[in-house]
Amino acid sequence: MLSRKDNSNFGWDEHRQLVVAEDVVWNSYISSHKEASQFRHPSFPYYEQLTAIYAKDKATGKDAQT
DSSP states (O other): OOOTTTOTTOEEETTTTEEEOOHHHHHHHHHHOGGGGGGSSOOOTTHHHHHHHHTTOOOOSTTOOO
């Protein structure tokens, strides 16, 4: 969802299990990344478990993006 260079104003709320940021930050990000709006309010209860599985995986083919 968030690239490393774009997410400096975002954080993670461990208790609520969701991405947090000031409204102005979210609004700015969503204005240029429309698909991100779906991630503004829902929690991600399995985030830690999924990062344990997928954090080391990365695309390596010709269409891979950083």
